[in-house]
Amino acid sequence: MSTLFSEAVLSAPSGQLALRNRTFLAPMCMYSVDARDGVPTPWHLVHLGARAAGGFGMVIAEATAVVPEGRISPEDLGLWNDEQVAAFRPITAFIKSQGAAAGVQLAHAGAKASTYGNVPRFVSQGLTGSVPAGDGGWVTVAPSATAAHGLAEPRPLSVEEIADSVRAWAAAARRADEAGFDFIQIHAAHGYLIHQFLSPLTNSREDGYGGSYEGRTRYLREVVTAVRAVWPAEKPLGVRFSGSDWVDGGWTIEETALLSVELRSLGVTVFDLSSGGIGAYRGPVGPGYQIALADAVKKALAADAAERGVDNDAFVTAVGMITTAQQAEQVLVNGQADGVSIARAALREPNWAALAARELGEAVEKTPSAPQYWRAHW
Template identity: 85%
Template sequence: MSTLFTEASLSAPSGRLTLRNRTFLAPMCMYSVDARDGVPTPWHLVHLGARAAGGFGMVIAEATAVVPEGRISPEDLGLWNDEQVEAFKPITAFIKSQGAAAGVQLAHAGGKASTYGWIPRWHSQGLSGSVPVDDGGWVTVAPSVTTVHGLAESHELTVEEIRESVQAWAAAARRADEAGFDFIQLHAAHGYLIHQFLSPLTNTRTDEYGGSYEGRTRYVREVAEAVRAAWPAEKPLGIRFSGSDWVEGGWTVEETARLAVELRAAGVSVFDVSSAGIGAYHGPTGPGYQIALADHVKRALVADAAERGAAYDSFVTTVGMITTAQQAEQVLVNGQADGVSVARAALKEPNWPALAERSLGGSVEDSPFAQQYWRAHW
């Protein structure tokens, strides 16, 4: 049995979630809510359900906004009302019926909201950047007014608005539980609102939510605490970081590791490590280019557990140009991460885990492939 296809156990304050394997479908926006109301559609059922049938251990729904103005594009999902909850229920039920766990990435895009997504029909019309208000867009919010994103100017959040925002995350977590999700991943990466608070490149505040490391991390710590309090204690809570801005004077992997340890103490146990998202990209490229960031964060969590005399009980996943089974297996064998998040490779091949398990020498009895498809696979 390969390491990649051993069971995984995600810890929570009063329970654990067991996954059939260590493959995660990374959340990827579909830009497919044509009604622009945040309500999931049959497309989302088929897209996520196909990956569950294809063998993923955890299937994470795309960035799902906690408030309407938190959507990356007008066609994104949301969890700010009951209609959205009801529409998610058959999706989570089907994911779980296929043996996968159902996760959702709760998100707020902040100053990078109200944009045209990566859809050819928009690009063919020359549409990119911020969506105008008269085309269904809105005025975005951010910790500070900045032009680093090259988008429409944002409204700078007041302290009162920040505190209201924290409660919106908690309310969305309660709806996620009602909708049947097993797992929440907080989106703190890719230049969206939480990351905008973390990075000195986008946070120039001088109050308690800016300046020092403690000030810049206050928002995410408050969000994590509020969500953890609203989310059932038996269900694990995770977070996705941009491990580094890859820009001098920006957010660093050392700060990411420090924050991961602090959030672990607050009940966050699963850490997915990506990178960048603020301004132009200046980092490395190539297969597995973000693995070293995940390794750094995992080492910090392992060291913290050892210092406390406790067993290592976190779970770190890596993401970014992980395309082959052998590559993913090697990451786990080397101890650089505990699981792998597969994104674009899973867009091309929804059965990525089942095919990976076969290429690593797995047997038909152990295959995570939906049994209806075994004739083709074997």
């Protein structure tokens, strides 16, 4: 049996979530809510459902905004009202009916909100960057006014607005439970709002939410605490980090590792390691280019558990140009991560997980593909 297709367990404060394998469908924006109301559509059912039928252990829905102004684009998903909850329920039910777990990435884009989706229908018309108010855009918010993203300047959040924002994350988490999701991933990566608080490149505040490491990480710690308080104790909670800004004076992998250990004490058990997102990308590029970040966080969490004399129940996933079954398997065999998140390769091939299982020699009857596709077995 391969490591990649061994069962996995995600821990929670008073429960566990079992996964049939260690493949995660990474959250990827579809920019497909044409009504601009945040309500998922048949497209989202087909897109996510196909990957569940294709064998993934966990299917994570794209960045889903906790408030309307937190959307990356007007065409993004949301979880700020009951209509969205109702529309998500058949999607999560179908994902789970195919043997996968259903996850959602809760998000707030901050200064990178109110932009045109990076898809051909907008790009072909020359529509890029910030969406003007006349075309459905809005004034964005951030920890500080910044031009780091090359977009319309955001309005700095007041302390009172930060508190309101934390409550919005918790409200969205409650709705995620009502919608049937098994898992929440808090989006703290890619230059969006939480990452904007973490990085000195975008956080120049002089109050308790800026300056030192303690101040810059305060917002995320408050979000995690609020979400964990309402998210069922038997369900795991995760965070996606940009492990490094890849810029001198920016957010670093050392800070990411330290914060991961601190968040583990607040109830986060699943960590996904990406990178960059503030300004132009300056990091490495190539197959598995972010695996070292996952490895660093995994080692920090293991060392902390060993020091405290407790079992290490953290689960770390690697992401970034992991495209082949052998490559994914090697990451796990090397101990650099506990699972892999597949993104672009899964856009090209919905059955990536089922195909990978066969490439790694799994028995036909253990290949995680929909039984309706039995004629396609080798």
